[in-house]
Amino acid sequence: MRAEIIAVGTELLLGQIANTNAQYLSQKLAEIGIGVYFHTVVGDNTERLLQTIRHAASRSDLIIFTGGLGPTQDDLTKETVAAHIGVGLETNQPAMATIEAFFTQRNMVMTENNRKQALVIEGSHVFANDFGMAPGMGISHAGSTFVLLPGPPSELYPMVERYVMPYLTQLLPDKQVFHSRVLRFYGIGESALEAQLLDLIEKQENPTIAPYAKEFEVTLRITARAATIEEAEALILPVEQEIRGRLGQYIYATGESSLHEVWVEELKRRQETVACAESCTGGSLASLITMVPGSSAVYNGGIVCYTNEVKHRFLDVPEEVLQTDGAVSEKTALILAENVREKFGTTYGLSVTGVAGPDPSEGKPVGLVYIGIAAEGLPTVVKELRLAGKRHAIVKRAAKYALFYALQMQKER
Amino acid sequence: MRAEIIAVGTELLLGQIANTNAQYLSQKLAEIGIGVYFHTVVGDNTERLLQTIRHAASRSDLIIFTGGLGPTQDDLTKETVAAHIGVGLETNQPAMATIEAFFTQRNMVMTENNRKQALVIEGSHVFANDFGMAPGMGISHAGSTFVLLPGPPSELYPMVERYVMPYLTQLLPDKQVFHSRVLRFYGIGESALEAQLLDLIEKQENPTIAPYAKEFEVTLRITARAATIEEAEALILPVEQEIRGRLGQYIYATGESSLHEVWVEELKRRQETVACAESCTGGSLASLITMVPGSSAVYNGGIVCYTNEVKHRFLDVPEEVLQTDGAVSEKTALILAENVREKFGTTYGLSVTGVAGPDPSEGKPVGLVYIGIAAEGLPTVVKELRLAGKRHAIVKRAAKYALFYALQMQKER
The missing domain is CATH 3.90.950.20 (CinA-like)
Incomplete structure (x- = not known):
């Protein structure tokens, strides 16, 4: 499967922010074996976005968009993807309820343009936004799957983890599962960690071993591909044991919880x-x-x-x-x-x-x-x-x- | 002038690094009034890079490449741009002298592949690399200017500041400047702000008005294009006054400093x-x-x-x-x-x-x-x-x- 990532936003072209969403999504796609061939950034302009969509659709099976789902006039990703596919937009009721609750809770009057955030492409699979107002969506058309996601990382990351990854996994041609274990390290840098595991990283195939540094912590994701989760676990176990033998003193937990979350949970317990x-x-x-x-x-x-x-x-x-x-x-x-x-x-x-x-x-x-x-x-x-x-x-x-x-x-x- | 930025490197598509070079270059180009219309990331692959170059040359006047100028086999940016233009490569003697000096100074034997770094596109304008070995270069062909720059930011930034900015400035058809003022808001959301300014945003031309939300604050950038900074200021002033008249109670500062920075500076003062x-x-x-x-x-x-x-x-x-x-x-x-x-x-x-x-x-x-x-x-x-x-x-x-x-x-x- 050939994927590409299109970020929509003039603020990126002005250099106000870096396209860290593309980096994050590339990592997530690599984890489930989807190759990313291009990143593109295009501004908030219907014509150029439409050209970019056509070009991407001609060469990629999976096209992931970030940004341009907000309430303002220059947010036009879903409108333009819908125009490319040739369908309209429809109101997503759960999203509308979320938006209305947002304003009610704040005792604020909802401006009309906020309704726009509840619109989704007709017939699309909707991803709830648990940390914001604009939902994400996925739709397949003429051999390409289009996935539209919000721009703010605080909304994008949880949406990807909870809803988009399962959606993408079931798009994969074979019914293999990808299963991961995340080891969490502290007190060692990413490059020192990589140097200690270089032989394992160089010969990796299945499972794969990917170190990431994020928010001053280093994590290592061991991902196995197999017919069942149990078989994947069996592939992961010896690799994890080897890593623990070498670097066990830096490992403070497994899973998605950061240091402060692990510590608070343990205090509670x-x-x-x-x-x-x-x-x-x-x-x-x-x-x-x-x-x-x-x-x-x-x-x-x-x-x-x-x-x-x-x-x-x-x-x-x-x-x-x-x-x-x-x-x-x-x-x-x-x-x-x-x-x-x-x-x-x-x-x-x-x-x-x-x-x-x-x-x-x-x-x-x-x-x-x-x-x-x-x-x-x-x-x-x-x-x-x-x-x-x-x-x-x-x-x-x-x-x-x-x-x-x-x-x-x-x-x- | 329409510009685009192409970053070449599979490490970007794997999510190992973010494309911060594109952010930096976009800021630099905006400073001299060159509009950036696209960012692209493409892997270390001749065919896909060549397609990307052709596509860019068909729509942009200025195409800036970063990365792929190093000594290894998968560094192929200049070879591929030269192939697109239809010229060869030639050794740049000052660059070769720099490379030889690097190895002599460290008492190291120069491996043969390092000679490749001194090759430049025939007939190009060469930018010295004061912090590394691979020089940059610029060449115009069939209505587009191609600028090739090294990937490491420690080499790229000084090369841009010292050599590339003067080169780009002399390409500009007129001597217009782009000048911005940023108004910083708190206590109002992005959509409410836009709703209050919709008439101004809809009729914007020069100056342009762009709202932007980041870290729970909203900013508005007013950007004017004029012959001098003073003339740009004169275009910005009435728009700023109109906005202040409507939303002045939410404006806490102008410029790039966030609320906590503004408050601490004011306490210090x-x-x-x-x-x-x-x-x-x-x-x-x-x-x-x-x-x-x-x-x-x-x-x-x-x-x-x-x-x-x-x-x-x-x-x-x-x-x-x-x-x-x-x-x-x-x-x-x-x-x-x-x-x-x-x-x-x-x-x-x-x-x-x-x-x-x-x-x-x-x-x-x-x-x-x-x-x-x-x-x-x-x-x-x-x-x-x-x-x-x-x-x-x-x-x-x-x-x-x-x-x-x-x-x-x-x-x-």
């Missing part, structure tokens, strides 16, 4: 609680934890202690420690973790203090970070890290390291 | 400080603020008060308020904002308390959010919001609303 004292991560660690639904059962609260005064006044870090060891030190991290745990009365206390940059602080280099993990009944642990990258990357990586070490500590309790 | 008490945003507000470099000058710290006990113990919200009004209430938001400001000794105290979902809380609906803004010398303000969307969207929107209202309050001080 054990009925444990956590509080955070954050200096350089500035709320990012708390934010990761509280983004998980139901985190209020395990997360009591925390203090963002950006200044020395706040560290001293709210978390009792002695002034002499701040002056001699400094705010960015093993000792400060230790005191912060223990005191935040005690003050908030939680099972765990996590602390992060470091230099996020762009400038050094206290004569300490950008990227130096200390993480403290205090746990009920265990000696407090402090880890020193030297992280690379810009401010944003250092902050995000430090927050995730805190969760990674907390998970390790949790296994010991 | 005024030498003011802020502290936050966050319930439902769970650290996201602090995280937004502290992601801005230099925020430590204005942000003292804050408390994430996820439980009632933390609200009471750390921020002195009276138990009877939590019991009668509830944690999600105007009164709690007011007390949190005033007390966090007092405890941290800052100019502003911001509070957010609400129901992020997925489940209602205290019998209050998902999306109900109260934001408190306490400021030195001004009466504290509390705003009630009813936000739609999933947990993640409610949290991000609530954090940005806090910044938006804080900016409004700041103007009154």
Whole structure:
């Protein structure tokens, strides 16, 4: 099956955003053995989009569109694909209900152009949008299948995972199943991981092994092709065991859940609680934890202690420690973790203090970070890290390291 | 002038990297008024690349290629463009000298395939590669100009800045410039904004008006084409004034900075400080603020008060308020904002308390959010919001609303 991806949006042609959707979809299609031969970006222009559709239909079996499903006048993907096929649009009632609920909930009056988002191509298979208003759709015509998806990644990704992948899998000519296991790593970079597994990656056939880096975590997807899921599992197992033998200490979970989700679920299961004292991560660690639904059962609260005064006044870090060891030190991290745990009365206390940059602080280099993990009944642990990258990357990586070490500590309790 | 960008590389079609080169080049071309009409990605395959070149040459005046200039067998961009034009390749002596020097300096033996990198299309204008081995080149043929550039951004960017931009500028028929102003909105959705400006958008020509939503903010780009920047400004001004007359209350800034960046810059300029008490945003507000470099000058710290006990113990919200009004209430938001400001000794105290979902809380609906803004010398303000969307969207929107209202309050001080 020959596929191509067409992104529709003048903002891409103006360079306002990069076409990361094409990258994401290419990865997803590769996983189920569909080869992608072209990416195209075309602007919000009916004539050029129509030419692009015709050209794609003449050479590809599967054409996936992203963008141009929104409410405004320059959103014209479904209108133009429908014109190419020679059918009309019809209102999708579930989508209309979602849109109306959106405005009702907000006490807002729905403007007329929002109705447009509930229109789908006549006869198409509709993919619900669980994180937005415009549904996706798929329709086959004259030997090509057209799949139309929303542009915002926050809407696109879940739609692809939940609805589009099963739809595409049943388009495949043979009835083989593609089955994957995802191993989740932390504390190792993508290229170091690849170097350790190069022999396996080079000889891969079935299963395939694909490392991905996303949101500062590395995952490895092992995908097998077989007649049944059980047979695919049997192909995956020895490969997984080999990888665990080499890199087991970096693997924190399997599946689709990120570090913060794994940690919150494990806290819930054990009925444990956590509080955070954050200096350089500035709320990012708390934010990761509280983004998980139901985190209020395990997360009591925390203090963002950006200044020395706040560290001293709210978390009792002695002034002499701040002056001699400094705010960015093993000792400060230790005191912060223990005191935040005690003050908030939680099972765990996590602390992060470091230099996020762009400038050094206290004569300490950008990227130096200390993480403290205090746990009920265990000696407090402090880890020193030297992280690379810009401010944003250092902050995000430090927050995730805190969760990674907390998970390790949790296994010991 | 109609331009398109063709990236050559199978790694892009496998999703291993995103096509950020196309984004960069689109921005550079927009700066000098060259409109980009298509981006294409094609793999390392002679036949498909040749078809792509022919198709591009039939519709565009300027075709910019990235990638496929390296030493290996699957680098075939210049060979294929030369075949399309009907000319051969020739060795570029300065490039060959660069390549030889590279190996001599490192005491390495040059493998034969490296000579291939010094080959350029016969008769082309050569762009030196100051950060790598493969030179770029430009050549005009049958009404189209072909520009071939290396794929690695570290080689591409400096080559474009130093050599390609002057080359492209002298291709331009007239000396027009394109000049933009970006208006930044908050508190209004993209479709509501468009509905309010529909008459302007429909009759747009010069300047053009393009609304765009990103990270829960809406921006509007007004772009004018004129002989000089001053003339472009003169075209933009009346349109901007008309838009401000209609929607001025939602405009918080002009330019490329987001809400949190604008707020931190303004705090720095005024030498003011802020502290936050966050319930439902769970650290996201602090995280937004502290992601801005230099925020430590204005942000003292804050408390994430996820439980009632933390609200009471750390921020002195009276138990009877939590019991009668509830944690999600105007009164709690007011007390949190005033007390966090007092405890941290800052100019502003911001509070957010609400129901992020997925489940209602205290019998209050998902999306109900109260934001408190306490400021030195001004009466504290509390705003009630009813936000739609999933947990993640409610949290991000609530954090940005806090910044938006804080900016409004700041103007009154």
